[in-house]
Amino acid sequence: MTRVRRSATALAACLLIGFSAAPAAIAEDSTPETTPLAQAPQPASTPTAQPTPAAEATPRTDPEPTEAPAPAVAETPTPAEIQETPPPATTVRVRPAAAGETYTFTTDQLCPGTLAPSATNVAGAVTIDLDAIGIYDWVAIHVDATSSCRADITSLTFLGTGANLGGINIEKNTFAQTTAGVANKLTSVTFPDDIASLYLDEGAFAQTSTVGSNTLKTVHFPTGTLDSLTILNNAFRQETTATGGKNALHSIDLAAKEVTFGPDAFSQTSADSDNALSTLTITGVTNNNIVVGENAFAQHAGGNNALGEITLDADVSQLTVGASAFTQVADGNNALTTVNFPATLDNLQLDAGTFAQTAGGHTALGNITFPSTMSGLYLADDAFAQQVTGASSNTSLTWVRFPDTVQGFVVGPSAFAQTSAHGNTTLRTIYWPTSVPLGMIIEDHGFAQTAVEGHTTLASVRFPSTTGMFLIGDQAFAQTSTSNTLTSVTLPQSLSMLYLGYQVFAQSPTSVLATITLPFSGPPTSGSLVDATAAPASVDWVWFGPDKELIKDWPELSLTSPETKPLRAPISAARLRAQGVTTGVALTGYRTLTLDNLDATKTHYVYRDGQDVATPLSGQSATVGAANANANGGWTTTLPSATSSVGSFAGWCTTPVSATGACSGTTLRAGDSFTLNADTHLWALWQGVALLPPVIPSQSLGSGVAGQPFQHQIAVEGSGEIACAITAGSLPSGVSLTGCTLSGTPTAAGTYHFTVTATNAAGSATREFSLTVTAAADDLAYTGTGDLTPTVWVAALLIAVGGGLRLRRSAR
Numbered sequence: 001m002t003r004v005r006r007s008a009t010a011l012a013a014c015l016l017i018g019f020s021a022a023p024a025a026i027a028e029d030s031t032p033e034t035t036p037l038a039q040a041p042q043p044a045s046t047p048t049a050q051p052t053p054a055a056e057a058t059p060r061t062d063p064e065p066t067e068a069p070a071p072a073v074a075e076t077p078t079p080a081e082i083q084e085t086p087p088p089a090t091t092v093r094v095r096p097a098a099a100g101e102t103y104t105f106t107t108d109q110l111c112p113g114t115l116a117p118s119a120t121n122v123a124g125a126v127t128i129d130l131d132a133i134g135i136y137d138w139v140a141i142h143v144d145a146t147s148s149c150r151a152d153i154t155s156l157t158f159l160g161t162g163a164n165l166g167g168i169n170i171e172k173n174t175f176a177q178t179t180a181g182v183a184n185k186l187t188s189v190t191f192p193d194d195i196a197s198l199y200l201d202e203g204a205f206a207q208t209s210t211v212g213s214n215t216l217k218t219v220h221f222p223t224g225t226l227d228s229l230t231i232l233n234n235a236f237r238q239e240t241t242a243t244g245g246k247n248a249l250h251s252i253d254l255a256a257k258e259v260t261f262g263p264d265a266f267s268q269t270s271a272d273s274d275n276a277l278s279t280l281t282i283t284g285v286t287n288n289n290i291v292v293g294e295n296a297f298a299q300h301a302g303g304n305n306a307l308g309e310i311t312l313d314a315d316v317s318q319l320t321v322g323a324s325a326f327t328q329v330a331d332g333n334n335a336l337t338t339v340n341f342p343a344t345l346d347n348l349q350l351d352a353g354t355f356a357q358t359a360g361g362h363t364a365l366g367n368i369t370f371p372s373t374m375s376g377l378y379l380a381d382d383a384f385a386q387q388v389t390g391a392s393s394n395t396s397l398t399w400v401r402f403p404d405t406v407q408g409f410v411v412g413p414s415a416f417a418q419t420s421a422h423g424n425t426t427l428r429t430i431y432w433p434t435s436v437p438l439g440m441i442i443e444d445h446g447f448a449q450t451a452v453e454g455h456t457t458l459a460s461v462r463f464p465s466t467t468g469m470f471l472i473g474d475q476a477f478a479q480t481s482t483s484n485t486l487t488s489v490t491l492p493q494s495l496s497m498l499y500l501g502y503q504v505f506a507q508s509p510t511s512v513l514a515t516i517t518l519p520f521s522g523p524p525t526s527g528s529l530v531d532a533t534a535a536p537a538s539v540d541w542v543w544f545g546p547d548k549e550l551i552k553d554w555p556e557l558s559l560t561s562p563e564t565k566p567l568r569a570p571i572s573a574a575r576l577r578a579q580g581v582t583t584g585v586a587l588t589g590y591r592t593l594t595l596d597n598l599d600a601t602k603t604h605y606v607y608r609d610g611q612d613v614a615t616p617l618s619g620q621s622a623t624v625g626a627a628n629a630n631a632n633g634g635w636t637t638t639l640p641s642a643t644s645s646v647g648s649f650a651g652w653c654t655t656p657v658s659a660t661g662a663c664s665g666t667t668l669r670a671g672d673s674f675t676l677n678a679d680t681h682l683w684a685l686w687q688g689v690a691l692l693p694p695v696i697p698s699q700s701l702g703s704g705v706a707g708q709p710f711q712h713q714i715a716v717e718g719s720g721e722i723a724c725a726i727t728a729g730s731l732p733s734g735v736s737l738t739g740c741t742l743s744g745t746p747t748a749a750g751t752y753h754f755t756v757t758a759t760n761a762a763g764s765a766t767r768e769f770s771l772t773v774t775a776a777a778d779d780l781a782y783t784g785t786g787d788l789t790p791t792v793w794v795a796a797l798l799i800a801v802g803g804g805l806r807l808r809r810s811a812r
Contacts (some may be wrong), residue, residue, distance in 0.1 A: 002349025071680040102135040102169075110141070111149035124154035124185060128467040130162030130192060140169040150175065151182050157190045165227070167197030176206040183212050187248075190220040197228040200235045202262065207238045213246040215236040217276075221254040223286040229256035229267045233293065234513035237268040250276040250306070255284035263293035272302030278335070280307065283315035288695075294323040294351070304332035308364070310339045317346040323380075324353040333361035339368070347376040350383040352412070360390040369401045377402070377409035394423040394454070401431040408438030413447040413473070425481070432464045433624035439497070446476045455483035466494040474501040480508045490517040591676040593637065597657050597692060599644050600717050639682075641670035647686040656721075657683045659691055659761040693763030696756065704746045704773040710735060711743040716758045727766065729754030732773050742771075749775040 039366070109116040110126050118132040133139060139162065148152060153175060168191065177184040184207045191198060198221070207214040216238065221229075238247040247268040259282060268275040279298060282290065291313070299305040304326045312319070319342060328334040334357045341348065348370065359361040363386045370377060386395040395418040402409065415770060418425040440463075449456040454477040463470070470492055478779040479486055484507040491498075505513055642649045655665030663685055667673060695717040704710035716722055731737065732752045735744035740758065750773055756768045780784035 003417065032762045052645045068374055101136060102138040102140050103133050104140045104142055105145040106142040106540050107144040108146075108147045108148050111147075114148075115430050121149065121153075124149075124152045125157070126153055126155065127157045127159060129159045130165055133162055135164055136162065137164075137166045138169055139165065139360075141171060142172050142706075143171045143174050146174055150187060151177055151179055153177075154185045154389050155188045155190075156186070157188075158693075160193045162192045165195055167195055167199060168192075169199040170201060170204045172201040173203040173206070174201075176203045178203075178206060178208045180210045184209050184215045187215050188218040188220070190215070190218075191222050193223045196226065197230075198226055198256075199228075199230045200232060200313050202233040202235065203237070204232075204235045206234045206236065208246075209240040209242055209245055211245075212240070212242050212354075213244075213273075214240055214248050217250060219249065219252070221252075224255070226254075226256035228258045229254060230260045231266045232260075232262035234264045234267075235262065236266045237264045238275075239267075239270075240273070243271070244273050246270055246273045246303075247275045247277070251279045252277070253279070253281045255282075257284060257286050258289045258666050260289075260291040261293055261296040261306075263295055264298070265296045267295050267298045267300075267303075270302055272331075274303040274332075275299045275301045275305050275307075279308040279311075280308050281313065283311075285312045285316055286418040288316045288318055290314060290316065291320070292321055292323060292325050295327070296322075296325045298324050298327045299334075300328040301332065301377045303330065304361075305330045305334045305336075307338050308335040310336070312340060312342050314342045315344055315458070316342050317344055317756055318349075319345055319347070320349040321354045322351040322584075324356065325351070327353050327356045329358045331360040334359045334363045337364045337366065339365070343371055343373065345371040345374055347378075348374060349378040350380060352381040352383070352674055353385070354380075354383050354700055356382045356385045358387045358389070359393075360388075361366040362388060362390070362393045366396050367399045367401070368397070370403050370406075372403045373405060374403045375405055375407045377406055378412075379410065379415040380412040381414060382417070383412060383415040385414050385417045385419075388423060389421045391422045393420065394428075395420050395425050398426050398457075399429040399431065400427070402405050402433050404433045406436060408436060408468075408587070409440055411440075411442045414445045414448065415443075417448045418450070420451045420454055422438050422453045423451065425456050428457045428459070430458075430461065432462070433466055436464050436467040440464065440467050440474045441469065441471045442473060444473040444475060444501070445478065446473065448478045449481070451481040454481055454629035456481045456485050457624040459485045460490075461486065462490040463492050464486075465492055468495065469497045469498040470486045470495045471497070472501060472504050475503050476501065477504060478506045478508075482510075484508075484510060484512055487512050488515045489513070534571060575753045576592060593676055593680050593707050594679070594681045595640075595652075595684065597643070597686075599692075600697075624690070635674045636673050639668055639670055639674050640670050644686065646692065647689040650685040652682040652686045653685050654682060657685065657691065661686065661689055661691065691719050691762035692761055694722050694758035694760055694765045696758050696765050697769040698767075701742065701769055701771050704732065704735070704771065705776055706746055706749050706773055707776045709743075710773075711741065714740045714756060714769075716740050716744065718758070718760055718762070718765075721756055722760045725770055726755055727755050727757040728768075732771060735771075746773040749773050 006260050006301055009034070010254055031773060053136055105116055105119070105128075107320070108114040110119050110121060110128075112121050115121060118129045120127045120129075128139075130139065156175060157597075175186060175189075186205065186207065189205060202352070205216060205219075207216055216236070219236065238249060240247060247270055248270070249266070252266060266277065266280075268277055273617060277297070277299065297307065297310075299307055306327070307328065310326060326336070326339075328336055335353070336357065339355065355365070357365065365386070370386060384397065384400075384642055386397055388395055397416070397418060400416060416427065427447065430447070447458070449458060458477070458479070461477060477486065477489075486505060486507065489505055505516065507513055542677070593601045595604070639652060651663075651670070652668040653663035655663065657663060662684075667685065668682065674680075695716055697717065699715050700713075701712050714724060716724065722740070726737055730752060731742070732744075732746040732748065732750070734747040752771050752773070753768065754771075755766055755768050757764055
């Protein structure tokens with residue numbers, strides 16, 4: 001799989017290269033003192049004076065507010081790791097700053113007996129009157145402001161807006177209720193509606209409980225659209241280890257132009273009971289900057305999880321969601337049914353386990369539809385993986401729809417894998433785009449299904465008709481169940497690079513896979529086929545390529561064994577046995593039957609052994625003779641009849657019809673059995689009719705690029721020898737007409753108009769054409785090396801990804 005991983009890394013780079021300036025990252029192992037994140041002031045580190053009413057405040061010359069720290073990417077903390085900050089030995093108060101600075105609440109200024117003038121505390125209900133503070137850029141609440149009464153606070157409410165107040169900063173652990181053995185009391189937090197910025201530091205409202213349930217149920221964010229919202233690590237994290245203990249926060253609805261969520265910002269964990277978070281709605285984002293830390297909204301429940309709908313209604317074109325950001329793990333059931341991505345999305349990157357679900361009962365996410373505007377998609381390990389461990393329970397994912405506009409995508413290891421221990425898996429349909437120009441990569445177990453005691457449901461896979469890079473990893477579509485369903489696979493019709501990994505379509509213990517179809521007629525530029533399935537010899541590898549052209553003759557393409565050694569035996573229409581590979585491989589070619597001297601020349605494709613596909617190659621007009629093919633592998637077909645307005649059909653001639661309509665070769669009749677050569681050409685005979693005059697149908701010549709080779713065959717209908725010539729206008733310099741084919745390398749941009757005349761012994765026809773030659777664009781190249789780290793998700797961390805919803809994953 002190293003080859004697939006490296007190619008996936010390169011493709012991920014191509015998909016992400018369009019992202020512009022990097023957003024603020026959630027850096028690993030950062031510290032508040034050294035790593036800036038956003039423009040948010042911090043409280044003064046050293047209290048200096050007794051506070052006085054705002055009206056009597058005197059100017060100070062304090063330094064400008066500093067940048068706020070970046071959250072550290074860390075493992076999910078234990079209750080002991082979220083601790084209250086002990087009060088200092090000496091209580092010192094801070095005099096309010098002058099206008100243009102930060103007003104800071106410090107030691108016990110939100111506690112009874114030592115309250116600041118603008119604050120009240122009535123039986124734990126804390127109120128801060130912003131209008132009573134005065135004119136400040138920021139209001140900051142220092143961690144010591146609640147040191148003596150933190151465990152008794154029941155609510156926090158901000159009143160008013162404060163004249164010209166820019167924002168509110170709540171320092172690390174300020175309202176955290178995390179003391180072991182002490183019941184939590186905080187139930188609600190209300191922020192004012194019209195502030196510009198809100199900065200909540202690590203653990204600001206975190207709750208952990210060892211004796212019961214957590215109590216924070218309601219958070220009222222500003223109803224106006226914030227300029228900036230920063231919620232750092234564990235800011236609203238809830239965890240209870242108590243028997244029967246539950247978490248309380250049930251909904252999040254917020255609007256901001258710029259949003260940052262640190263790791264575990266809203267995660268919920270209960271030991272043996274339920275989590276409450278049911279809905280998440282984010283609106284108003286306009287600057288392509290939503291940052292979401294890993295596990296930000298993750299739920300782990302001994303009972304059931306409740307998060308049912310996620311709506312990211314943002315005006316963003318790039319979205320990056322990090323590791324396990326919305327993962328759900330429950331001994332009972334998971335509830336997530338709907339994920340609404342931004343409708344304006346162009347590039348989407350989901351890190352490992354972003355929406356992964358594990359449940360003892362059942363999962364709920366039934367389908368996935370990506371926005372129709374997308375051009376790039378990157379899904380890391382387990383992005384939408386589902387696992388159900390309970391008895392007689394099924395996974396829920398039934399279909400996945402990729403957008404038709406996507407230019408390239410990567411599906412990481414087990415990204416859509418489904419596992420049901422005692423029930424069934426449900427993935428029935430994958431809607432692929434028609435074309436994926438850059439390429440598609442599906443890594444190991446990408447769509448694997450396991451239902452040991454039940455059955456799988458994916459019955460057929462028909463990949464996009466055209467793509468560039470086409471790499472499918474080991475066991476990407478493997479099925480393991482008592483009743484497997486995958487019977488047919490059709491690869492793209494046109495591709496540049498091909499790689500099929502080990503046991504791509506393996507089925508255990510019983511295989512029903514019958515046909516793997518390779519409908520391309522020419523070789524990919526490079527690639528290899530590994531023993532792609534462990535199925536028995538009844539599986540046919542059906543290659544609809546030209547007869548007698550062997551895969552072994554294709555440049556740089558080889559069929560390899562699981563040990564990746566080249567297979568020595570010739571590859572032909574016979575079944576292959578070599579180097580211990582027991583998989584049946586039938587490479588079925590076609591022969592063409594071209595019927596000429598008709599109203600329009602038709603080429604038919606005839607297949608051996610009755611093999612057939614609806615449209616084996618783009619542009620084929622018909623498929624005939626398959627039902628009449630020799631049962632022993634011959635190429636005998638029944639010749640059709642023909643009709644025309646010029647006369648009555650008199651048969652088929654094996655040589656071109658003369659100018660008088662005579663046949664100098666063998667004359668064949670409709671209904672005759674005829675054995676085809678590799679490329680058979682027959683001409684229609686018409687009673688009393690000589691040659692058909694030429695006809696040039698309406699058609700487009702496409703366009704050329706200055707300095708690049710151009711070739712186009714002008715379609716001309718008619719019979720006999722037909723000559724084409726330019727009779728008016730001029731071709732681009734460097735391009736000439738040979739026969740009826742335009743070819744050459746145009747040297748100058750422009751639009752060229754000319755007339756083509758086609759002539760045979762029966763007459764002539766003319767048609768005017770135009771050909772546009774564009775100037776060569778600057779090339780944008782991606783250069784990789786053979787020693788790139790062979791892990792797909794590394795690409796997302798190595799590329800400078802700008803402006804987007806970004807979730808960063810820590811190293812494993």
